[in-house]
Amino acid sequence: SNWSLVVHGGSGVFTRASLSPEQDAAFRAGLGEALAAGSAPLAAGGSALDAVEAAVRALEDNPIFNSGRGAVFTAEGRTELDAAIMDGRDRAAGSVAGVTRTRNPVTLARAVMAHSPHVLLARDGADVFALEQGLPQVDPGYFRTEERWAALQAMKAAHARGEPLFDKNLKYG
């Protein structure tokens, strides 16, 4: 029964100074929910693969993290999602890039691994594969949050003022 689980969940918006106590609590709660989702199958003797998918789905469904619902916007104001999953037993792997309508991209990545002869599917083709697999689809508006939209507008405004587009300590903090 020696199982273990680790998760990470980034926002790409907050620095330590700008993170309010309420936001800090929300991030901790979200990470706790992901740990609970992932540890449930492990505690029941289930697979690591099921655990990582469950944990990441919980994070994708939580709008405070930059993935799934709550993902950032492209320059064109779209949401383009990437995900990957890998099984250490046989190094089977699946991934998707630039998908736009599948509610949980990590589940689509797992479908690529399990139900296609390929490893990486991208953009329109990956969206079609998701439909063929019968995975839950959403309108792209489902992924939108006002915080992410504001972040894109702030970035564009900064660019118009000639300021740097990118603060690595903010993005990767």
Place this chain on the structure above:
Amino acid sequence: TVGAVARDSHGHVAAATSTGGLTGKRWGRIGDSPLIGAGTYADDRAGAVSATGSGEYFIRAGVSHEICARVRMLGETIQQAADLLLQEELKAMGGDGGVIVVGADGSMGWSFNTPGMFRGRVGAEAAAVIAVY
């Protein structure tokens, strides 16, 4: 970017990563998250890795595969290998970010070279730990 790595009670490991990428990205830019061996990797002989950070650098360094290869071929612990990649190699290249790891032996860890990384861990015999900075 979000991710998870796990080792189950049968001794198998797995990794998953998911992201919206960079705010304001253009030209169909894709980072390391969906690239096997860069942002995501799992191998029962070594462990599992999920990464977040400046994706172009993680791709160039092949971070996730490199960590597992060091464990498998040099006998390093997965924490040692993660620290080497994040604190030395990636940093020397100018890359920023972090990884979460589990070893084939069930050990858990993380390593990052930025001011913070939102993270958590739990095990069959380890209480949950959640940290933001």
